[in-house]
Amino acid sequence: MNFKLVTVSIIAAAALAGCATEQGTNTAVGTGVGAAVGAGLGNLIGGNTTGTLIGAAVGGTVGGATGYNWNAIRGKLNKDTAGTGTTITEQPDGSLKVNIPSQVTFDTDSSTIKPSFRSVLDQVSQTLGQHQDVVANVVGHTDSTGNPSYNMQLSQRRAQSVAAYLGDRGVARNRLTAEGRGQSQPVADNATEQGRAQNRRVEIFLKPISG
Numbered sequence: 001m002n003f004k005l006v007t008v009s010i011i012a013a014a015a016l017a018g019c020a021t022e023q024g025t026n027t028a029v030g031t032g033v034g035a036a037v038g039a040g041l042g043n044l045i046g047g048n049t050t051g052t053l054i055g056a057a058v059g060g061t062v063g064g065a066t067g068y069n070w071n072a073i074r075g076k077l078n079k080d081t082a083g084t085g086t087t088i089t090e091q092p093d094g095s096l097k098v099n100i101p102s103q104v105t106f107d108t109d110s111s112t113i114k115p116s117f118r119s120v121l122d123q124v125s126q127t128l129g130q131h132q133d134v135v136a137n138v139v140g141h142t143d144s145t146g147n148p149s150y151n152m153q154l155s156q157r158r159a160q161s162v163a164a165y166l167g168d169r170g171v172a173r174n175r176l177t178a179e180g181r182g183q184s185q186p187v188a189d190n191a192t193e194q195g196r197a198q199n200r201r202v203e204i205f206l207k208p209i210s211g
Helices: 002-024 027-046 049-066 071-080 115-130 148-168 193-199
Strands: 087-090 096-101 134-141 176-180 201-208
Touching: 071 087, 071 096, 071 115, 096 115, 115 134, 115 148, 115 201, 134 148, 148 176, 148 201
Parallel strands: 134 176
Antiparallel strands: 087 096, 096 201, 134 201
């Protein structure tokens, strides 16, 4: 049993290392590597066909997410949103986060998209149009000023406004989701104006369609 656990640890570490270096390949390769490693893990853990199949399924899912090549999308969005304060970062789960700051997105207590925000969203919708294997989850955030319940509703309305805008630009609705998280996930200190400005944001998570 100890030998199995040590072997599983070694394979898992190798899988994570592979994911970190697979960003120059495509989803299919990532899925294949993940499934192969997962199958090995399942066989070691379960010692039977069922364990192997479960491991392959789990590994394939992880490999598919982390193996997606974001280089072209990230580079284009960085170029097209330059000067807006928008940041694009790859996440541990294999998604790409497009973070748009408050000075670009909405006026205070409003869910109406500002003109300066439209140019950013136009680039996101264009990217989604060019990459039909990618979906988007829009997440709205507020600072801690005001009533938490109201802030949650405001963040939801803002996220829905963004999703609706992308839909109006030709992105299929079944590729879009929207949610508000209110003031529950600050990234900076709400005790300062600078911190509150950072917390008022819209995040768009781009993810490859699984399966």
